């Protein structure tokens with residue numbers, strides 16, 4: 001590629017797509033994809049916009065959360081995720097549903113000072129001016145205070161080696177609050193600079209949102225877990241063992257948690273939330289005691305299986321791109337929510353449902369039976385099956401000794417040959 005991409009961002013959409021097509025030698029059919037998914041208003045949301053990248057949106061059903069029936073829109077490219085969420089929720093619904101709690105919803109941000117010779121003295125100066133600094137924070141985004149939110153708390157943490165973190169806690173109301181908080185932090189950093197005669201190394205929110213914790217729990221009679229030849233009691237014991245392994249072993253914890261984030265990310269995307277922020281915060285919280293562990297726990301006394309999940313979920317129902325995304329708005333209506341705590345609670349319950357379904361499958365039939373059954377559709381489409389061919393190919397794939405791309409392509413070729421022979 002030889003193109004000069006300087007000032008690429010200043011080109012029109014037509015110029016930009018033409019440059020990319022020429023430089024990467026795209027065919028007319030490939031180039032047409034830019035137009036096919038083009039949404040002009042999106043060129044104002046990100047930089048160097050080319051086109052939209054569609055992802056499927058579906059609905060998880062069967063949820064009862066704090067006594068209320070809920071359906072959950074999810075955006076995901078992975079087969080079996082929505083089926084699993086609905087499956088987990090259906091089991092929990094029979095036991096009365098999920099219960100959730102959220103005690104506080106504040107965002108935390110940090111101002112980091114460096115090269116301090118007397119960290120304790122600097123911290124003392126800052127804390128002596130705490131109220132003034134909180135007022136500076138509020139003045140940097142006054143609309144937040146008018147809405148009932150605003151700066152709540154300031155603390156200092158000595159990070160060692162001459163570094164000091166000044167943590168600002170802010171009630172960000174209905175937003176995720178990253179941009180609002182960052183403006184407040186930069187204003188407070190200037191005042192701290194004057195007070196302490198230091199220059200802040202940086203001022204930025206922390207995604208380790210420990211003041212936005214949400215908890216979801218469920219309690220199931222073990223009889224609800226019976227699966228094929230496995231008694232409910234045995235399944236409950238095995239799920240509890242799987243939970244223990246995820247507490248002991250980071251290799252397993254990462255996969256356990258990936259299953260939980262299958263649901264949380266899908267709902268975050270469907271509601272216009274920042275899923276990278278939720279990912280980083282949730283994984284950091286999973287390592288809060290120094291070892292990376294499963295985000296949920298399951299225990300049994302032989303009669304009941306109890307599941308618990310606690311996560312930092314600093315979501316918003318306004319802010320970012322939410323108000324300009326029609327589908328994010330629609331999905332709030334489908335969820336029946338209007339506040340950030342409501343969304344965070346549903347998200348936590350979804351993560352726990354997702355986890356229950358995955359663990360129950362893993363410790364009984366294995367994941368492939370249910371998951372691969374649904375994954376086969378993607379495999380057949382990737383191998384080139386048409387909508388008309390799909391049902392036959394799926395039926396043949398179910399019986400095939402190997403369920404891979406080569407086998408699928410072979411089946412499609414055979415199907416087409418036999419159709420040609422019949423047509424002749």
Ligand SMILES: CC(C)(COP(=O)([O-])OP(=O)([O-])OC[C@H]1O[C@@H](n2cnc3c(N)ncnc32)[C@H](O)[C@@H]1OP(=O)([O-])[O-])[C@@H](O)C(=O)NCCC(=O)NCCSC(=O)C[C@@](C)(O)CC(=O)[O-]
Pocket residue numbers: 061062078079080081082083084085086087088090255256257258259260262354357358359361362367369370371374
């Ligand atoms: C796949 C199922 C649900 C089949 O499970 P099944 O036993 O065949 O389901 P069922 O026929 O008993 O149906 C129960 C409910 O599940 C839902 N359901 C059932 N089938 C469908 C479907 N086709 N489409 C939509 N919803 C479906 C549906 O709500 C249904 O209720 P109904 O509507 O009949 O009253 C089950 O095997 C399962 O839950 N497996 C777990 C799959 C999973 O976790 N997938 C995520 C991808 S794998 C991964 O990324 C994470 C992982 C697994 O590695 C995490 C970890 O290791 O912990």
Ligand SMILES: NC(=O)C1=CN([C@@H]2O[C@H](COP(=O)(O)OP(=O)(O)OC[C@H]3O[C@@H](n4cnc5c(N)ncnc54)[C@H](OP(=O)(O)O)[C@@H]3O)[C@@H](O)[C@H]2O)C=CC1
Pocket residue numbers: 143144147172173174175176177178179180181182205207274277316318319320321
């Ligand atoms: N590390 C990270 O996670 C970072 C994330 N980001 C990004 O920041 C964005 C989120 O920042 P955020 O500050 O939430 O979004 P915005 O910058 O969009 O600010 C929130 C907006 O919502 C408006 N608003 C309307 N009603 C309310 C209400 N009831 N409560 C609160 N605000 C209300 C505010 O209005 P008004 O102006 O009147 O107050 C403000 O304009 C995301 O896009 C995220 O990806 C950015 C930097 C870092």
